[in-house]
Amino acid sequence: MVRYLQRLEQLAPMGYTAGIHIRFASPLYLRSTYPKAWQDLYAANNYSLRDPLVFWGVSKSGQIRWSEINLPDPFGVMKLAAEHGLTFGAVCSCGKITSRTIVGVARSDREFTDAEITEIASIADALHEVTEPPEDLTPAMIEALRLVGAGVRHTTAAAEIGISESALTARLSSARDKLGVKTTAEALRMAREFRLI
Structure with missing residues (x-):
């Protein structure tokens, strides 16, 4: 798992969040490297329940740039994210609806390329696979x-x-x-x- 997370760090200069095997609104494993100020604001306001990126990732499987997501954002989560340097990004989602993995990545300078998004989606798939909880522990x-x-x-x-x-x-x-x-x-x-x- 470590090498996949290290590669995400290289691909996402402003950080990433990986929620792996999200079940009943709670991930089995969660890691975020977004700026601390943004993480603190996000947690304090419980934006995970209001974030259009999360809504997209939970409702769909695949990958998309943030700029292509056409969902309401009544709480201005995306605008606030941009104020913290998370201007451009992508979301990759995989797995069954009952056990979804969502990876969000961000940068401040440009959109992610198609090749980068494809690689991030592959990493999300790999994280989902390697983090499958063992079912054979007695x-x-x-x-x-x-x-x-x-x-x-x-x-x-x-x-x-x-x-x-x-x-x-x-x-x-x-x-x-x-x-x-x-x-x-x-x-x-x-x-x-x-x-x-």
Whole structure:
């Protein structure tokens, strides 16, 4: 995932927002590199519920320049964004309506080219694919991760669950394998991002 986000940073000089696997109005993973002042204003006014870019991304799949979106903007979100240097941009949306990924990118100097938008759409697709939450983690693995993530020592966690310490270690190892990571710390980070713990 990191390399895709790094490439977005290169393509979007004024930043990007990636909302991955948006379900029930909440993304599984959210990252924004837009200017902090804009992020603060956006959050304080809950603009995600009023943003025509979000409406477009939720209702459609594909890619579009901000300037081509023909939706009402009664709260002037786009004008305010431009005042923060987010003058030109694009939105790329993919996935089912029940689990949508939306990536918005911005620049201050010019429109994004067709080739850039195509690459950003490919990145959105890749982020959607690699961030699919694992469905094969067992409740036992999740419980082991939850306890270790809460700072409980292995011996105490094993006793709390009613298993041996080696069985706890085996569950953590299986969880790492299912999540495709090498360390328990990485497994904990991913489990938190996927809201499993």
